[in-house]
Amino acid sequence: MMLRKRVLVTGGAGFLGSHLCERLLAEGADVLCLDNFFTGTKDNVAPLLGNPHFELMRHDVTFPLYVEVDEIYNLACPASPIHYQHDPVQTTKTSVHGAINMLGLAKRLRAKVFQASTSEVYGDPDIHPQPESYRGNVNPIGPRACYDEGKRCAETLFFDYHRQHRLRIRVARIFNTYGPRMHPNDGRVVSNFVVQALRGAPITIFGEGQQTRAFCYVDDLVEGFLRLMAAPDELTGPVNLGNPGEFTIRQLAELVIELTNSKSKLVFQPLPPDDPQQRRPDIALAREKLGWEPEVPLREGLKKTIAYFDQLLRRLPANLFVP
Ligand code: NAD
Numbered sequence: 001m002m003l004r005k006r007v008l009v010t011g012g013a014g015f016l017g018s019h020l021c022e023r024l025l026a027e028g029a030d031v032l033c034l035d036n037f038f039t040g041t042k043d044n045v046a047p048l049l050g051n052p053h054f055e056l057m058r059h060d061v062t063f064p065l066y067v068e069v070d071e072i073y074n075l076a077c078p079a080s081p082i083h084y085q086h087d088p089v090q091t092t093k094t095s096v097h098g099a100i101n102m103l104g105l106a107k108r109l110r111a112k113v114f115q116a117s118t119s120e121v122y123g124d125p126d127i128h129p130q131p132e133s134y135r136g137n138v139n140p141i142g143p144r145a146c147y148d149e150g151k152r153c154a155e156t157l158f159f160d161y162h163r164q165h166r167l168r169i170r171v172a173r174i175f176n177t178y179g180p181r182m183h184p185n186d187g188r189v190v191s192n193f194v195v196q197a198l199r200g201a202p203i204t205i206f207g208e209g210q211q212t213r214a215f216c217y218v219d220d221l222v223e224g225f226l227r228l229m230a231a232p233d234e235l236t237g238p239v240n241l242g243n244p245g246e247f248t249i250r251q252l253a254e255l256v257i258e259l260t261n262s263k264s265k266l267v268f269q270p271l272p273p274d275d276p277q278q279r280r281p282d283i284a285l286a287r288e289k290l291g292w293e294p295e296v297p298l299r300e301g302l303k304k305t306i307a308y309f310d311q312l313l314r315r316l317p318a319n320l321f322v323p
């Protein structure tokens with residue numbers, strides 16, 4: 001009998017988690033997908049439910065978990081600002097208590113544990129692009145703090161468990177990632193613009209659209225996850241994973257309009273507080289240590305994302321999803 005690696009994915013029914021589960025199954029793992037379905041849905045993993053090597057479990061990571069696995073990917077946490085600000089106390093609990101519970105589980109099992117951290121640990125950065133050595137510029141009391149500080153504290157816990165208990169950890173700092181299975185009401189910029197353009201609704205640019213982001217296609221990111229998990233134990237991270245191609249939000253809007261042939265007009269709305277002005281990963285470390293870099297250009301990734309949302313919106317009532 002072939003011994004399969006048993007892998008736990010928390011937040012596995014979310015956007016990134018569902019792609020990760022799919023990829024792990026393709027690599028021959030036994031996957032335990034855990035989710036409380038706050039922002040994720042069963043639909044995201046519906047095609048996997050018939051696979052005997054896939055198991056879906058409803059559970060909240062803020063509560064302890066007793067299972068037997070070899071590796072843990074801790075992705076559970078709402079990622080879009082509107083979702084993580086909806087219940088900010090729960091967001092901090094998810095990051096902090098969730099990390100403690102997953103680290104405790106990893107300690108008992110001597111399992112490798114991966115943390116989905118974020119470029120938000122750099123806050124509104126005053127150096128550009130951001131290398132891992134940059135310590136960030138985070139407002140600890142603003143509306144984004146529940147997420148940013150929660151994720152920073154999770155990193156602290158990962159490194160303390162590593163030093164104190166010699167746990168095998170991997171910390172990835174993920175920059176803006178997009179692709180199929182983002183939630184249409186998720187509020188993040190790519191899903192908002194694509195849904196708005198496909199509906200012919202106004203494209204909502206916050207501020208003047210001069211702020212920048214760098215967008216990574218989901219398949220590229222998942223490849224980076226697997227490489228980091230498989231890397232030698234010395235490579236604890238943090239490692240930046242993202243696409244270094246940087247665009248203004250206005251450029252993104254114009255590209256989405258072009259690729260959808262949309263008649264949507266741009267509308268300008270107030271910039272949310274603490275919205276970072278610029279963001280781009282320095283991925284020298286991932287290139288050197290993992291031999292990793294993104295391969296999918298924004299234009300190509302957007303085409304796939306647009307095709308996904310086009311199919312999805314055709315199946316849904318017109319009034320249901322207008323971000
Ligand atoms: P998502 O919202 O689609 O997925 C998060 C998943 O976690 C959802 O399925 C949600 O239901 C689940 N979840 C939330 N709270 C939970 C809890 N207490 N217990 C169990 N499950 C819970 O977001 P995503 O884009 O797939 O993000 C996944 C991870 O990657 C998050 O930790 C996020 O912070 C991180 N990340 C994502 C991006 C990005 O651009 N997508 C960037 C940086 C970091």
Ligand code: UDP
Binds near residue numbers: 176187193249275
């Ligand atoms: N944004 C925008 N219109 C939208 C949604 C977002 O202009 O409908 C902007 C937002 O203000 C931010 C950028 O797009 O400057 C990226 O926002 P997102 O919520 O996707 O991610 P984050 O700010 O966490 O990088």
